[in-house]
Amino acid sequence: MTKGPIYLHVGTPKTGTSYLQDVLFGNRDRLASQGLLYPADRFDGQFLAALDLMRLPWGGLEKEAVGAWDALATRVREWDGPVIISHEILATAKPADVTRALASLGHPEREVRVLASVRDLVRQIPAEWQENVKHRRGIRYGSFLEQIQDPERPGKIAPWFWDAQDVPAILGRWAADLPADQVTLITVPGPGAPRDLLWQRFVEAFGLADYKFELFTERANPSMGVPETALLRRLNRAATKVVPPAHYRVLVRELLAHRTLALRTDSPRLGVPTEVWAWADALARGWIATLQERGYGVVGDLADLTPAPAKTEYADPDRPRERQVANAAVEALTAVLVEASRLREVEADLRAELAEARAALHKAELPFKERSKVRAYEFASKRAWGRRAIERYKRSQGPA
Amino acid sequence: MSAMPERPTPQQYVARLVVEAGARTAGHDAPAVGAQAVERLLALVEAASVPGRGTEYSAPLRLASGLLADLLLQRDPGPGEHRPVTWPRFRRKGVLVLGPHGAVRATRLANGLVGEEPPRPDQVVVLGLPLDEALADVWSGHVWQGENRTWGGMVSSLAARDRIPPRADAASIAARWSRIVGKDRVHLVTRPGTTPGITRAPFRVVHPPVTAAAIELVRATSSTLGILTDSATQTRVLEGVLRPLLEGDAGPRPRVQPELVPWLERRAAGVARRAAAGGYALHGDPADLAPGGTGSVTWPGSADAQAATLAVAVRTLLAICEETP
Numbered sequence: 019m020t021k022g023p024i025y026l027h028v029g030t031p032k033t034g035t036s037y038l039q040d041v042l043f044g045n046r047d048r049l050a051s052q053g054l055l056y057p058a059d060r061f062d063g064q065f066l067a068a069l070d071l072m073r074l075p076w077g078g079l080e081k082e083a084v085g086a087w088d089a090l091a092t093r094v095r096e097w098d099g100p101v102i103i104s105h106e107i108l109a110t111a112k113p114a115d116v117t118r119a120l121a122s123l124g125h126p127e128r129e130v131r132v133l134a135s136v137r138d139l140v141r142q143i144p145a146e147w148q149e150n151v152k153h154r155r156g157i158r159y160g161s162f163l164e165q166i167q168d169p170e171r172p173g174k175i176a177p178w179f180w181d182a183q184d185v186p187a188i189l190g191r192w193a194a195d196l197p198a199d200q201v202t203l204i205t206v207p208g209p210g211a212p213r214d215l216l217w218q219r220f221v222e223a224f225g226l227a228d229y230k231f232e233l234f235t236e237r238a239n240p241s242m243g244v245p246e247t248a249l250l251r252r253l254n255r256a257a258t259k260v261v262p263p264a265h266y267r268v269l270v271r272e273l274l275a276h277r278t279l280a281l282r283t284d285s286p287r288l289g290v291p292t293e294v295w296a297w298a299d300a301l302a303r304g305w306i307a308t309l310q311e312r313g314y315g316v317v318g319d320l321a322d323l324t325p326a327p328a329k330t331e332y333a334d335p336d337r338p339r340e341r342q343v344a345n346a347a348v349e350a351l352t353a354v355l356v357e358a359s360r361l362r363e364v365e366a367d368l369r370a371e372l373a374e375a376r377a378a379l380h381k382a383e384l385p386f387k388e389r390s391k392v393r394a395y396e397f398a399s400k401r402a403w404g405r406r407a408i409e410r411y412k413r414s415q416g417p418a
Numbered sequence: 419m420s421a422m423p424e425r426p427t428p429q430q431y432v433a434r435l436v437v438e439a440g441a442r443t444a445g446h447d448a449p450a451v452g453a454q455a456v457e458r459l460l461a462l463v464e465a466a467s468v469p470g471r472g473t474e475y476s477a478p479l480r481l482a483s484g485l486l487a488d489l490l491l492q493r494d495p496g497p498g499e500h501r502p503v504t505w506p507r508f509r510r511k512g513v514l515v516l517g518p519h520g521a522v523r524a525t526r527l528a529n530g531l532v533g534e535e536p537p538r539p540d541q542v543v544v545l546g547l548p549l550d551e552a553l554a555d556v557w558s559g560h561v562w563q564g565e566n567r568t569w570g571g572m573v574s575s576l577a578a579r580d581r582i583p584p585r586a587d588a589a590s591i592a593a594r595w596s597r598i599v600g601k602d603r604v605h606l607v608t609r610p611g612t613t614p615g616i617t618r619a620p621f622r623v624v625h626p627p628v629t630a631a632a633i634e635l636v637r638a639t640s641s642t643l644g645i646l647t648d649s650a651t652q653t654r655v656l657e658g659v660l661r662p663l664l665e666g667d668a669g670p671r672p673r674v675q676p677e678l679v680p681w682l683e684r685r686a687a688g689v690a691r692r693a694a695a696g697g698y699a700l701h702g703d704p705a706d707l708a709p710g711g712t713g714s715v716t717w718p719g720s721a722d723a724q725a726a727t728l729a730v731a732v733r734t735l736l737a738i739c740e741e742t743p
Contacts, residue, residue: 069645070645073469073642074469074470075470075566075641075642078566080644081645083645084646112467112468113467114466172474174471174472177473177474178471181471259578260575
């Protein structure tokens, strides 16, 4: 019997992947009962597998990823029906990682279809910079733009950016051993398109039309505006050294960025300056020609990769309007104060519980004689004559 | 227009270093490496992938440390059998040595202190090092325990929070133990060498140097090991397999960034002042705790320091390939 195909979704970041993965994870049992496997036991299960495949340290999370790819591949090989594997970080896989991944999934005996969801660079560039800012970096937007346009790809940011965003290169690595008809591009519609159009494209590309599932999501990766991102960048420069990464994740990325600053939707949105727009437009046209030449399948339209003309004036996050930044800062401070108040209440509760537990332990453990000794010691240690007596007693008893 | 020369791949770059190192050791100034070991390593380098993420310049080191992680795991002796309980384990009294990890380890070894630390010590010896050396020792200790912490990052973070690690603060350790066992049983020793008056035989204090390149290699290798295996195996392989290979590897020590030196001196003066006023036995001079300025590598992970780390990596890889049948 021929086994179902493996849909291997390898990126790119910021193309609706979180929503797709959330829906698939939330419906994984229902889909499995209909014959489709989404192999993950936790929402980030496939992310961990990707970290393991690429030996990618991720702030300590990689400790939870030991053996995750092999475990995933085993489940996939044992499943007879179609399978979906999806994580955008797979875009950065190197040729050796790709070879290992495909072999472990049973390729070439088992059919593997590689899919990549893609979006125009003019929306990807600011989104990537914002992700960098949300991961403790303090780089200015201008420097970020310079680095990613530099053909030498200096520093850490540019190599990662292009590993994750250079669509022809990503598919060149992942589809080197696959026929073109087993490779599909899903384009993210341009601004102003119907909200569910991208989802319809995912349904078509992954062959989900015949399956029943519920559309809901619990996780979101919302975007911030210009003053909010500028504020967070300044905060990073001041606080990164004094706030450990584990606390940063909870207090800055989750509390400030996602739950506070991203809710301010009236502020100017991030974009790119005119000259970067022109550069991205030229690059996109080259990519489109390359991708057309390779003959990959397309769900959507390759023209979606060319940037839409800017509708609003460019707002530079390196020179934001200070009043807007100040307003965002007040909201951020308020959120931090609310959280600090909550934590103080938790601390007070815990202290009370600890005192109760100590008292109970004291009462339960010490017999009368010992309790009397403790009381006598406490009484004596508060008086000079008592302390002298304690010293004499200790010396007479020898080593501690 | 002439074509730009192609940048070598990480595999080509490391292979060139392997060939050069193999040729160098054919001389008389280093242990000779067999041609077979060089060939074996070259084959491994050619097939190796570059793990993790980073800059272009860091790719050769990531390749070499990734390869080293693989080879170390192959030599993992396993958890081993449970050792029988030996006499020192039951010993409740004895000498307790405290301070930065490396100095404590070396000092215990030098004085034949094996087994568990005594829960009720007769004597407590606190090792006080010049503060910059103490910080380097603490950094090294964290890295050997599997923590992925850079030297520059650790020092910057400490300075920003105006803290020093508890193990580097000899005066605080001595004060705490004075409260527990009494001042007459606490000795703060500020100099390496033999110190009379602590135990019957002269007590030997050792301050092992911290080599920036070697510890940076441990950090890079440990980072890959962390994703290949569980924490227990990671620590076992680092301690049991990698440490003997790097023991005795000499080289420049880490150095605190110049702009943080005033902070370092202020904190060291605080430690020295408290040590002088502690009331316990002070062997040496509180002034010994001032930064010694013996280091020269400010950022062991930077592009400038990469060559030294790669050299240690290649030497270690060759040593493993030489030993592998």
